[in-house]
Amino acid sequence: MAEPPSPPRRTDLIEHLARLPEFHDLGEAALIELAQGASWREYVPDEVVFLEGDPAAGLFLLSFGWLKVVKGSAEGREQVLRLLGPGETFNEIGAFTRRPTPATAIALEHAGAWQLRQNAVMDLARREPDLAQRMIESMADRIVDLVNLVADLSLRTVSGRLARLLIEDAVGDVVARRRWETQGELASRLGTVPDVVQRALRGLEAERLIATSRQEIRILNRAGLEKLAQ
Amino acid sequence: MAEPPSPPRRTDLIEHLARLPEFHDLGEAALIELAQGASWREYVPDEVVFLEGDPAAGLFLLSFGWLKVVKGSAEGREQVLRLLGPGETFNEIGAFTRRPTPATAIALEHAGAWQLRQNAVMDLARREPDLAQRMIESMADRIVDLVNLVADLSLRTVSGRLARLLIEDAVGDVVARRRWETQGELASRLGTVPDVVQRALRGLEAERLIATSRQEIRILNRAGLEKLAQ
DNA sequence: GTCTGTCGCCGACTTTTGTCGGAAATGCCC
DNA sequence: GGGCATTTCCGACAAAAGTCGGCGACAGAC
Numbered sequence: 001m002a003e004p005p006s007p008p009r010r011t012d013l014i015e016h017l018a019r020l021p022e023f024h025d026l027g028e029a030a031l032i033e034l035a036q037g038a039s040w041r042e043y044v045p046d047e048v049v050f051l052e053g054d055p056a057a058g059l060f061l062l063s064f065g066w067l068k069v070v071k072g073s074a075e076g077r078e079q080v081l082r083l084l085g086p087g088e089t090f091n092e093i094g095a096f097t098r099r100p101t102p103a104t105a106i107a108l109e110h111a112g113a114w115q116l117r118q119n120a121v122m123d124l125a126r127r128e129p130d131l132a133q134r135m136i137e138s139m140a141d142r143i144v145d146l147v148n149l150v151a152d153l154s155l156r157t158v159s160g161r162l163a164r165l166l167i168e169d170a171v172g173d174v175v176a177r178r179r180w181e182t183q184g185e186l187a188s189r190l191g192t193v194p195d196v197v198q199r200a201l202r203g204l205e206a207e208r209l210i211a212t213s214r215q216e217i218r219i220l221n222r223a224g225l226e227k228l229a230q
Numbered sequence: 231m232a233e234p235p236s237p238p239r240r241t242d243l244i245e246h247l248a249r250l251p252e253f254h255d256l257g258e259a260a261l262i263e264l265a266q267g268a269s270w271r272e273y274v275p276d277e278v279v280f281l282e283g284d285p286a287a288g289l290f291l292l293s294f295g296w297l298k299v300v301k302g303s304a305e306g307r308e309q310v311l312r313l314l315g316p317g318e319t320f321n322e323i324g325a326f327t328r329r330p331t332p333a334t335a336i337a338l339e340h341a342g343a344w345q346l347r348q349n350a351v352m353d354l355a356r357r358e359p360d361l362a363q364r365m366i367e368s369m370a371d372r373i374v375d376l377v378n379l380v381a382d383l384s385l386r387t388v389s390g391r392l393a394r395l396l397i398e399d400a401v402g403d404v405v406a407r408r409r410w411e412t413q414g415e416l417a418s419r420l421g422t423v424p425d426v427v428q429r430a431l432r433g434l435e436a437e438r439l440i441a442t443s444r445q446e447i448r449i450l451n452r453a454g455l456e457k458l459a460q
Numbered sequence: 461g462t463c464t465g466t467c468g469c470c471g472a473c474t475t476t477t478g479t480c481g482g483a484a485a486t487g488c489c490c
Numbered sequence: 491g492g493g494c495a496t497t498t499c500c501g502a503c504a505a506a507a508g509t510c511g512g513c514g515a516c517a518g519a520c
Contacts, residue, residue, distance in 0.1 A: 132356075144329065182498090192478080480518090
């Protein structure tokens with residue numbers, strides 16, 4: 001996990017912005033404008049970044065660490081909507097509209113993020129059609145992801161979803177497990193509970209589709225997995 | 231169901247556009263520009279408007295009739311993502327990006343829609359920041375709806391989802407049923423199968439929360455329903 | 461009016477998912 | 491290295507969801 005370059009300066013933010021595709025060809029002046037009034041904040045594991053219903057304004061820019069965006073139930077279960085890694089932006093809803101955030105963001109590990117002022121982003125997008133177009137594209141990506149998540153939850157079994165997740169997350173044939181990627185977290189991503197995940201894992205293992213060890217899951221039979229995942 | 235004013239003219243489209251909040255204060259010239267090259271099409275029940283994966287470009291404007299936007303599974307089940315009635319716009323993804331549509335749109339009854347040219351919309355949005363902002367807002371609405379759908383599917387039982395749907399759809403205390411609103415369609419909206427919907431309905435009826443008849447469902451105990459719906 | 465296909469209804473059954481109690485294994489802190 | 495908390499694992503069970511066959515009611519077509 002990349003550690004922060006200690007309390008970052010505004011110039012770090014500007015460099016950071018320049019590297020993001022969303023703000024790529026925006027010109028120095030625009031970047032400086034964006035950085036105006038931005039605030040830096042670090043989070044400890046399990047700390048809430050913003051809560052569902054909050055009027056959390058402004059665009060967030062995750063600098064280091066990992067977060068999850070979740071929706072919780074009354075009984076304490078939660079569904080992960082999105083995992084966020086270094087370099088990703090989030091809170092599009094709160095950034096470009098006055099609507100309250102529909103979900104909660106929580107730190108999975110020590111993390112640091114910039115929060116750009118809502119007006120800075122909206123005003124700039126108003127003057128830079130290219131930027132507005134990028135925002136629209138990133139919202140389109142959110143929509144596509146959510147549509148796929150809905151289809152997964154509604155039309156596939158837990159094993160099928162797990163198979164898809166493994167295929168998606170695999171680098172080569174191995175899915176590395178970070179420290180916080182417990183079966184519980186996996187269950188939240190799949191929309192189920194830890195016990196069921198464990199059974200599903202053992203099921204796939206019994207069919208020799210995967211091999212699990214403590215730090216990683218190895219795909220043994222990709223074709224078989226893909227069939228399960230449809 | 232409002233019938234079409236017979237083969238509509240382009241001026242009808244312009245009037246129609248002027249009435250939509252998205253295009254409200256756009257000025258005559260802009261509306262005429264939007265209408266340029268727009269095409270009109272009518273659909274028979276069950277006809278596919280566009281298919282998942284299509285490069286369906288341009289913004290659609292439903293003039294009369296109802297459509298559903300769905301995601302289908304290999305086994306023939308389908309999940310409704312959105313119901314569309316007269317006056318609504320759809321295909322935001324295909325309209326504002328080059329991505330293929332993530333879902334399929336199907337006519338539920340005889341329907342008619344305008345399809346605006348993608349370039350007409352995108353070019354105008356580029357010059358009119360207010361329009362771009364509206365597009366962003368409507369995508370934000372899509373996201374919020376999808377997030378809620380995910381939470382429903384993942385965290386609530388079928389009865390809970392049904393209770394929510396009834397509360398949402400009720401006008402006063404009655405949920406009117408259109409001809410095409412069969413238990414099968416209801417099941418697709420709830421992410422389940424007809425038999426389960428029927429059981430759930432009978433269950434709610436047994437608890438005296440609702441009363442069902444052929445053309446409508448009447449809410450008898452709103453508080454009780456809301457408790458079920460959390 | 462009759463016919464026919466769809467829809468709704470029902471009971472019995474299977475499969476999937478979720479729950480519970482508790483035992484092992486592991487990682488982490490001191 | 492010992493001790494504690496978390497995670498994993500497991501079997502048995504409970505609940506929810508899905509499947510199946512069949513029957514009856516209804517709406518629309520002719």
